[in-house]
Amino acid sequence: MAATNPAKTLQDEMSCPICLEYFKDPVMLDCDHNFCRACITQYWEGSQTLSCPQCRQTYPEKNLRPNRQLRNIVEAARGLRLTWTKGLQTGRFRPHTTGDATNLTPGRC
Numbered sequence: 786m787a788a789t790n791p792a793k794t795l796q797d798e799m800s801c802p803i804c805l806e807y808f809k810d811p812v813m814l815d816c817d818h819n820f821c822r823a824c825i826t827q828y829w830e831g832s833q834t835l836s837c838p839q840c841r842q843t844y845p846e847k848n849l850r851p852n853r854q855l856r857n858i859v860e861a862a863r864g865l866r867l868t869w870t871k872g873l874q875t876g877r878f879r880p881h882t883t884g885d886a887t888n889l890t891p892g893r894c
């Protein structure tokens with residue numbers, strides 16, 4: 786395994802694979818993959834089968850377990866994110882904190 790940027794790794798761990806943003810109301814599937822509740826709900830609405838977007842495991846029914854621990858971590862990391870990305874995306878990056886910048890993507894995510 787190549788050495789990776791720990792900050793980047795941490796950021797990946799806290800990012801939803803569907804919207805690529807930090808988790809909002811993260812929920813965990815039985816396969817231990819996490820998604821925003823809105824993202825996985827929307828993803829499943831458009832598909833015939835309930836499958837994990839990450840590992841393709843299928844489920845007979847919706848079983849979303851709120852991941853409070855992850856949510857707390859994400860909350861704490863939001864401040865760090867500004868530090869990490871400030872130099873990279875100056876002028877382009879707008880934190881989605883209270884909703885005035887969330888009209889970039891349709892839906893809730």
Ligand SMILES: [Zn+2]
Pocket residue numbers: 801802803804805806808809820821824894
């Ligand atoms: Zn998401």
Ligand SMILES: [Zn+2]
Pocket residue numbers: 814816817818837838839840841842
């Ligand atoms: Zn999975």
